[in-house]
Amino acid sequence: MPKQMREMLQNGYSHDEPDRMPSNITVKNLDIIMYGVAIIGHFVDLGLDINVAVRYFLAKKMMEFGWTLVFILLPAFVNTAVSVRMYSQDKQQDSVSNEFNKRRWLRIFILVLQMAPILRFTDALIYAIKSRQAERRRDHASQRAYYGLMLKEDSDAALLRIFECFLEAAPQQVLQTSLLFRAYDQFAIHQTLSICSSVVGMGWCLAAYQRAIRFAQPDKSNMTWPGTVLQTLWHFLVTLSRVLSISIIAYLHPYWAVLACAVHVLIMSTWLQLLDRSPFCSHNKLAELAFSLALGGVYLFTYILPIEGRTRYRYTVYYTICFIQNLTCSFIWYFYVSDEMRSSLYFYPVLVLSTVPYVIGLVFMVLYYSFFHPKVSKRVSDVEISFKVNEQTAEIR
Known part of the structure; x- marks a missing residue:
């Protein structure tokens, strides 16, 4: 996992070893498709969640409507705030992308609408297409320059994907699953569609995040596809188990x-402030606290390293705490659920899914660190990387 998600990717190295843009680069069809699917998927997932909210509102289920709306707007607000901070850093470093400058007011309007990930996905897609067009013209300088800009936008999107995954998709699953248990028959289809879209979105966010790590380090052979798959499955299964466990109590x-959940977030945020403080918002104490709270919300479902360091003890503490919580939720479900629910189709699947995927996810984590985790090697300095990126993009700025 990265040191600090955006800085790691933008600077071109993981917490294990550095990477630089390869001398032979090509944007593949899969890269174009993944950006397109990410944009479309974002709108589909958002549309299905809004559809459920509207259904609750029309049925005068104001409590359900309010919570569904909160889990739509709050993650969008967090993503917008993080994206604005990214643009502020880019401006300070004189590295705001030319795509942002070309349509500044349109992009500011989109940020106001709280669709920050779409900006990054769209810019990355534009640069990918331009890099590919330059390759066909045999303009290798422009090809590398646009490829570098694509990597930058993709790295920025990686952090936004994490917040989108764990502050929108996962909480939306918790809410709609707990409401589905209450047998709201008139909403079952819409709730199921929202849950399925969130599950797919969560899986896609995790896969895209792992891909972004690989994409920012294309000359590395040690981060293999099996390792990426194991990381994705590890986090997906742990998150799925956490979603079901929290849904039980909800x-x-x-x-x-x-x-x-509030106590868990506060404990994790305190942990971050005391032991793993991220430099991302260190310019402002209030912003730093807000970022820690947002990351603490992510820690409801899985653990992402905010800084460089050894993972063994952090993972041991975090996953032990969460496993005890999951077992407690399963215990409460088994002994305190109503007789009607006990005789329903949900009872045993929920009991199994609240613990078994968690254990399997940890097995994948152990396999990853045992056989597929990259080894530490020499680091390329940030100054050298920054110089190379500026040199590559200067021609088209």
């Missing part, structure tokens, strides 16, 4: 679930 005791 169904049985919704107010206690909110309190428990």
